[in-house]
Amino acid sequence: MYKINEIFETIQGEASYTGTPSIFVRLQGCPVGCAWCDTKQTWEVNDTYLVSLEQTVEKKADSDLWANASAQQIFELFQQRSYQAKHVVITGGEPCMYDLNPLCDMLHEHGYTTQIETSGTFEILAPEKTWVTVSPKINMRGGYEVLTSAMQRANEIKHPIAMNKHVEELEALFERTGTRPALVYLQPISQKAKATKLAIEVCKAKNWRLSVQVHKYLGIN
Ligand SMILES: C[S@@+](CC[C@H](N)C(=O)[O-])C[C@H]1O[C@@H](n2cnc3c(N)ncnc32)[C@H](O)[C@@H]1O
Numbered sequence: 001m002y003k004i005n006e007i008f009e010t011i012q013g014e015a016s017y018t019g020t021p022s023i024f025v026r027l028q029g030c031p032v033g034c035a036w037c038d039t040k041q042t043w044e045v046n047d048t049y050l051v052s053l054e055q056t057v058e059k060k061a062d063s064d065l066w067a068n069a070s071a072q073q074i075f076e077l078f079q080q081r082s083y084q085a086k087h088v089v090i091t092g093g094e095p096c097m098y099d100l101n102p103l104c105d106m107l108h109e110h111g112y113t114t115q116i117e118t119s120g121t122f123e124i125l126a127p128e129k130t131w132v133t134v135s136p137k138i139n140m141r142g143g144y145e146v147l148t149s150a151m152q153r154a155n156e157i158k159h160p161i162a163m164n165k166h167v168e169e170l171e172a173l174f175e176r177t178g179t180r181p182a183l184v185y186l187q188p189i190s191q192k193a194k195a196t197k198l199a200i201e202v203c204k205a206k207n208w209r210l211s212v213q214v215h216k217y218l219g220i221n
């Protein structure tokens with residue numbers, strides 16, 4: 001069973017798949033605690049907020065209501081909702097708290113491509129063909145070995161930044177883990193003008209890429 005915070009269809013707004021029609025499956029629970037996290041409603045798994053699956057999909061506003069669902073029930077929901085997108089983004093919360101193999105395998109069998117958004121603080125349990133976006137949470141829980149294997153597995157790195165310190169931390173992480181990912185995205189934290197300016201400058205200097213959370217500029221989910 002997966003704990004579902006919400007399921008909705010939209011346009012992927014971040015990194016390589018930006019612009020791709022996507023079904024988002026947002027899982028409940030994250031112990032990492034990033035101060036600037038934009039999905040704090042997913043942090044706690046509180047039994048008093050357990051509801052039916054129908055009540056968690058297509059929420060009008062962020063909430064910490066969640067529901068249990070199997071891989072099969074998630075797929076059936078896609079059909080009930082007549083979703084057209086063929087790309088599924090599994091995010092959270094921290095999706096790698098769950099074994100994502102059953103969900104991704106089932107989606108692949110039905111012709112979907114899959115992507116996971118993870119902090120690299122838990123072992124990644126997903127098929128080889130799943131696109132893995134690692135947004136490494138430096139100095140957070142999980143430990144060095146887990147983070148190193150996440151960095152090695154990553155198809156792209158997406159790093160939220162607001163200060164030069166965040167860029168230095170990312171460079172230090174590449175050194176420490178012996179990884180040099182080909183696709184590195186800097187994502188300005190909360191669309192702040194200063195953070196965006198910094199990200200643009202650093203991307204130019206290092207030949208990295210900019211990811212600007214397009215959905216937030218558009219006012220969509
Ligand atoms: C909400 S997280 C969920 C997945 C996973 N826990 C993770 O951190 O990758 C999805 C993405 O949003 C990024 N993010 C969260 N809050 C943000 C903010 N205020 N500004 C920019 N990016 C943010 C995260 O770093 C991550 O890349």
Ligand SMILES: Nc1nc2[nH]cc(C(=O)O)c2c(=O)[nH]1
Nearest residue numbers: 011012013014091117215221
């Ligand atoms: N449109 C859209 N794109 C996204 N890319 C990553 C998201 C996330 O919250 O993980 C996200 C999201 O919440 N909405």
Ligand code: SF4
Nearest residue numbers: 030032033034037119
């Ligand atoms: S790891 Fe992801 S979901 Fe968890 S607090 Fe950090 S940004 Fe938010």
Ligand SMILES: [Mg+2]
Nearest residue numbers: 038039091221
């Ligand atoms: Mg988001």
